[in-house]
Amino acid sequence: MKKDRLTVLFYRRSTVTKTGECAIRMRISVNGTRIDSNTGKYIDPALWNQSKERAKGTSKNAIDVNDYIDETNIKLFKLFQEMQSEGVVATAQELHNRFFNIGVHKVVERMIITTFQEHNQECRALMGRDFELGTIKKYETITRLLQRYIKKKYEVDDLPLTSLDRDFVHGFEMYLKIDRNQQQNTVARYMKGLKKITNRALANDWITKDPFAGIKVRTVQTNPTFLTLDELHIIYRRHFDGVLDVVRDMFVMAAFTGLAFIDISNLKREHVVEDNDGNMWIRKPRQKTDIVQNIPLLDIPKAILKKYEDNQKAAEKGTLLPVPCNQVMNRYLKEIGNICEIDKVLTTHVARHTYATVCLSQGVRIENVSKMLGHTSIKMTQHYARVLDSSIMEDMQNIREVMAWKSRG
16 A cells, blocks of 8 residues: 655745745645644844754754744644544644644544444343344454454555445455355355444534445345155154253254244243143244243143253253253254254254245145244244145146146047
């Protein structure tokens, strides 16, 4: 990057006043722009050393002039550094105005990383009310990635919010894809997090132009991994010991209820209710959307709840199940998949995909699946659920027979 350059020159005018002195002037030069101004200091022409830009001798006036020159140099270079740190375009006129306080109202400009950190602190303060830990960690990850990107490209620790333009946004996207080797949907998730902060900056007039104007954050359609009933049966019937046994049970519980990991973790006694016909239900607001999920309890999840009803770890947490943290769950689920010879990457969310897909394949209406999953729209359910091939073939059997009959005719 090209560095800004500042030079300051002090010189005396050739015109002599009635007192026999010449005015000392100052020339500020920045990146090819320059401006001259009076200093308010005067010197006897014979006592001025132009090569040293100093007054000669030890008279009171000479000392005063030299002190002024020293202090002015220090102040100008300090103001110049402040302009650079603020991201202000450096010009001789702007530096001159700041030095003489001409039309300058000192405003501390907001910085990108500082603004993100303030946002994250607010989220932390509202954790459990407006924000979940996973969301907060996402924004903290974006903050760290932005810090690394700014350090790599701009060689500074932070930049003013005014630096957030289209070039910055595009550069950050390329950094995520090339330097960090992130997949498109992960990139999109981080870019949407950045966009939230730029929208906040626009709303507060911290920036005046939308850096995302004309930029579309693109996601790609993925095919969620899910298990067939046969694969789920293999996992459920397999004998495990210790933590593998617990992880398997939590996974199966989610696969038979559709509860997300955070909702399984926070499942409490008041969420399990009995209706007037003696049927057991899970009725719990989904942590992510606060939409109440109404899920009938089948025999297998009932048996799992029974198995852990006296579990000490669950009791200490005030929950029904001793769910390990998400990282532990996913680590041991990979091991369970290998042991059961299932050629799919098992994660906690695969259980939720499995529930939605199996329900649809068994004829449960998508409207009901959507309600059980706690989705805000059926469109979200269509993204999660994929109908099994066997169900498609069953639905197409009659059409096959009709088409065969017509071909004979």
